[in-house]
Amino acid sequence: MSQEEDNQENNSIDIDSAHNSQAPKKFKRTLSFTTAATPVKESCCTSEAGCSHENDRDEETVMNANSAHKANYVVHGMDCSACAVTIEKAVRQMNEISNVQVNYSSGKMKVSAEDAAAFDKLPAVVGKLGYTLERIERNVNTRTYAIQGMDCGSCVLTIENHLKAVSGVKQVNVHFATGKMTVEHDNSIEEIIKEVSKAGFQASLASKGRSRETKKIKSGLNTVILSGVLLLSGFVGSYTDSPSLFINILYALSILIGGYKSARIAFYAVKSRSLDMNVLMTTAVVGAAIIGEWFEGATVVWLFALGNMLQTRSIEKTRDSIRSLIDLAPPEAYVKIGKELVRKPVENISIHEVIVVKPGDKIPLDGKVVQGESSVNQAPITGESIPVDKHIGDTVYAGTINEHGSLEIAVTKLVEDTAIARIIHLVEEAQDQKAPTEAFVDRFARIYTPIVFILAIGVMALPPLLGMGTWGDRFYKGLELLVIACPCALVISTPVAIVSAIGNAAKNGILIKGGAFLEVAGKVSAVAFDKTGTLTEGKPRLSDVIIKEASQEELLSVALTLEEYSTHPIAKAIVDHVKEMKIAPAAGESFRNLTGKGVSATIGGKEYYAGNLKLFLELRTPLRDLEEEVEQLQQQGNTIVIVGTIDRILGVLAVADSIRESSVRAIKGLQYSGVHQMVMLTGDNEGTARKVAGESGVTRYFAQLMPEDKVSAIKQLQSEGYQVAMVGDGINDAPALATANLGIAMGGAGTDTAMETADIILMADNLEKLPHTIHLSRKAIRIIKQNIWFSLIIKAAALILIFPDLLTLWMAVISDTGAALIVILNSMRLLRLKSKY
Secondary structure, eight states: OOOOOOOOSOOOOOGGGGOSSSOOOOOOOOOOOOOTTSOOSOOOOOBTTBOOSOOOOOGGGSOOOOSSEEEEEEEESOOSHHHHHHHHHHHHTSTTEEEEEEETTTTEEEEEESSGGGGGGHHHHHHHTTOEEEEOOOOTTEEEEEEEOOOSTHHHHHHHHHHHTSTTEEEEEEETTTTEEEEEESSOHHHHHHHHHHTTOEEEEGGGHHHHHHHHHHHHHHHHHHHHHHHHHHHHHTTTTOOHHHHHHHHHHHHHHHHHHHHHHHHHHHHTTOOOHHHHHHHHHHHHHHTTOHHHHHHHHHHHHHHHHHHHHHHHHHHHHHHHHHTTSOSEEEEEETTEEEEEEGGGOOTTOEEEEOTTOBOOSOEEEEEOOEEEEOHHHHOOSSOEEEOTTOEEOTTOEEOSSOEEEEEOSOGGGSHHHHHHHHHHHHHTSOOHHHHHHHHHHHHHHHHHHHHHHHHHHHHHHTTSSOHHHHHHHHHHHHHHHOOHHHHHHHHHHHHHHHHHHHHTTEEEOOHHHHHHHHTOOEEEEEIIIIIBOSOOEEEEEEESSSOHHHHHHHHHHHHTTOOSHHHHHHHHHHHHTTOOOOOEEEEEEETTTEEEEEETTEEEEEEOHHHHHHHTOOOTTHHHHHHHHHHTTOEEEEEEOSSOEEEEEEEEOOBOHHHHHHHHHHHHTTOOEEEEEOSSOHHHHHHHHHHHTOSEEEOSOOHHHHHHHHHHHHHTTOOEEEEEOSSSOHHHHHHSSEEEEEOGGGOHHHHHHOSEEESSSSSTTHHHHHHHHHHHHHHHHHHHHHHHHHHHHHHHHHTTTOOOHHHHHIIIIIHHHHHHHHHHGGGGOOOOO
């Protein structure tokens, strides 16, 4: 068991310690009390160890997009997370601004205001702080299209290179994983669709993609059937007295019908200097026809078309795992206008409008309940299996299901800003980010394909020139090499597995921000947990009141006065308890935050303090036997708040937090999945840490930590050889989250900041899905390795079998398309993987 040293007097956060290869997350900030006239809703920690409270940032105020106007900016000049906090504070003080969110990781700022004119003042306000703003203007000429027919990564290059040569197209990005294309263009939508069609694929505006998708798959099936019938007719005719010319015509028709699409794609691939499977296959078929192997050529075409159709269908199923998220939220909602209900498309519903959701219906937009009570099934968003009770004032999310009572909901997010919309956007972005393994495979394929292509030409030409074999035999072997030259199965082995895993995670309330993080999660060997709000409920309660030199009413009244303006969990527990007892606060002024020790205020002309034992030792207040009592209470897992003056101790308040049952189950699940080092990081004292560790099942803890000490704890674990995942709330403990190999945030459904800062987000506000995240990631890594080895072995076997004349052209096709199909089906197992825990 390791511990950090006692807290230092200086509580400043070492931001530079978090500047590593990962982007730093939001860090905890400490504000000071001012006067009673302008109270700041902060309080310092009062535990023995120093500042153990989680910070006050109210998630409901984090960019809730409840204003009529919004703008996005790039902020230049930020060099640490503290800059983001400084800018937020300054902008938030502007009367016209309702919400602001500055994200240091991305260098961007989101602002919402009631009046668009407020945006004109922003550059001057931020400029005074030493930063510059650049507004991000939405380009109306940038559109997203759904692309049908892409069955391997080389198709992406063909489409991109072709469109880049089209006049009016400024920028194009094709994403194989999602089947989407983003184009900035000045020409018409119809022209873009036509150009994509020329390249052998089908495009449609993303919103219309699903309807056309089914049609395309059916069309491909008809082509394969017709080509197969002609091939079979020619094969049967070859065993009859049919003329050889007639049989060859049947084979030629089979080639034309089945291979037309591939030949067209091959043509544009050659124009775009891309050596893809269609080029190699078309070359092989033309070569077979030249040497009179019409049956071989037709067989190759039909097998290739069949394989492509099956691959496309399989890949579309993995893409549908994300597209199905779009269907979670209904397209229309009942809006309450006066006493009437009017059905409106969700796109036409504004902030603050009230919608009515009947029992059994899906909630169409994010909002707050203003009338009614019900239980809501949040599984589509958070993955929680048990419905959550909702009352007036509670937040609800689009796509969740209202199970019982009727609810009236005030809309707080436009359709494009809802939690489900953000999930879809993040998941689609994640699927397009290449994992290290995928990037390596792509580099390997770019080298492998031209080498084998050159080798095929050499096999065709050199031996006959040297008098070793006939031109016909060597030409045929060269064609076989051409078919084997494209590593389709190898290239597709990683992205399909990643898409499937990310899709599975999204359906279970887990957002994995890319293949790189999926791979890291699969290698995690130690998990570090922030205590408050992660392992514990984060809602401590007053467990004991010890009276010393005052009545209970006087003690609690003074405590209420000192802690009333704080939103820290410990202070809030004291305030809630005192208010339940209906005790009035004393009149206070001159509030001060004594960093790392406590707070003070002047009450009745005398200065009172609430803080930890360290504070009163420095004040030299007579303690008598108080130290022993405090130590005993701390050993029982309590956080202690002492209330008194410089002359006397009024009493002691003991506050304790409770362990989340879901956290205990999650830790057991992680251990079952092979992660055995469970570490708790806390600013609380040794006794509290020991108690929580024993109840939660963590194997190791670091107590009495300042935020910078948590960074040291993470680095110590890494120096011991562990791959460390840090789990927090996505807002606090940023240095530790940034230092860890993997940052995991909880409660992503409730805060935009968590979605932007973490590598993996658990949408529910608990650890229930963490074991499934690790299990899914490890399974994905195993499947990726299986796919890569299988692809390489098949290619090697095909290459070896060419020279003993054991491999035919159609067998080479089966080895390629068949291997690709097996790899896809193997990856799709991840879609059906269920949680064991």
